[in-house]
Amino acid sequence: MPELPEVETTRRGIAPHVRNKRVTAIVLRQRQLRWPISDGLEAGLTNQIIHRVDRRGKYLLLSADTGTLIIHLGMSGSLRIVNTDQLAGKHDHVDIEFDGSKLLRFTDPRRFGCLLWQTESPLSHPLLRELGPEPLSAAFDGLYLHRRSLGRSAPIKAFIMDSHVVVGVGNIYANEALFMAGIAPHRAAGRIALARYVRLAECIKEVLARAIEVGGTTLRDFTNSQGEPGYFKQSLRVYGRAGEPCKQCGESLRETRLGQRSTVYCRYCQR
DNA sequence: ACTTCGACCTGTTGGC
DNA sequence: TGCCAACAGGTCGAAG
Structure with a gap:
């Protein structure tokens, strides 16, 4: 579903609700996405403050002091900001809960998306390292x-x-x-x-x-x-x-x- | 180094 | 109405 404009729209939408917020809990209902969600995610991100919400290509990067959550939406993925009392549906695989009454919910029927917990510089991740330039940058002409x-x-x-x-x-x-x-x-x-x-x-x-x-x-x-x-x-x-x-x-x-x-x-x- | 193609999944649509 | 094949916004990795 998402190409760059849809991913950027998602980034702009979630950023105000995520940036400078503390993660209080992570709920994983389905770890089997394009790549399995690694065990390190809950331990690494829980209780951390997300400082930045960036985008590289179609990847979203949520950065805390301990590491970066790299998210790709694949063909059918989406991220929503919902109230904590919103019941999870069949394809709501991950919730990231924050202080207050909101959470970030990852939904993906086809499960071509991924959530990768990366403790090194995110741009050095094998999936991001070899990417071409951003189309809206001066480097692309x-x-x-x-x-x-x-x-x-x-x-x-x-x-x-x-x-x-x-x-x-x-x-x-x-x-x-x-x-x-x-x-x-x-x-x-x-x-x-x-x-x-x-x-x-x-x-x-x-x-x-x-x-x-x-x-x-x-x-x-x-x-x-x-x-x-x-x-x-x-x-x-x-x-x-x-x-x-x-x-x-x-x-x-x-x-x-x-x-x-x-x-x-x-x-x-x-x- | 480059090109092609299968694979990963579920849901929807259109033809019979 | 039901069934089944084809298709859907992505992209990796194997094989040639």
Whole structure:
């Protein structure tokens, strides 16, 4: 469910309720996520104050003096701030309780998400160490993308969805950014000129930034930490619109599968 | 070093 | 209405 805008929306939503709060208890109902929740979590985080709530790519980082809780939401994960008297549902795997009457609840039906307790610097964790730059940072631009693309035959869509190239671009925003940039999703990454990469980098930044501004994209069930939907769905130009008219030229949008992911594009506007 | 594909899970949707 | 296959916002790790 979450790409970078949804994770950032979640971060902004939970931060005021989590930052500078003391963890009074942790309830683990299901340890078997993408990776099992390690035994060290309860001992390491209970009674600690969470000083920071950061994001690296699609990972959320909750930092205390004793270590950092690294959270990934996978495909179907979410974090909510709820009252302590809210009964836990079937997929409510973890509660982190704070002073007062609120708790942070991790829910994830498919269990592709993870909670990792890391006592070293979180950015040195094997899953984070090799990540590409943040798309909204100055380090990410057309020159960078072009340099990384040299010699690569993979489709451009798979290339920009590779978190070792750039973090945070998932299936929705990859489709949207390629439409905005006028690039066909199956084009080999290594056969795209620098000028087009400059445009693509701008489009990726724009689509992500605009999605963050309106609270992300709610397709079916994404909501922020307070249970409210995001409003970027109405701005989608290709994702979920296969067979509908292209907003630029009016021709019917095509759908195909690329790397097992649904891919929608305009065969006239994207080359 | 790069590309492709299976795997991990549950819930929803659409066709018959 | 029921059943079953296909698909869903991610991404790791094995195999080629």
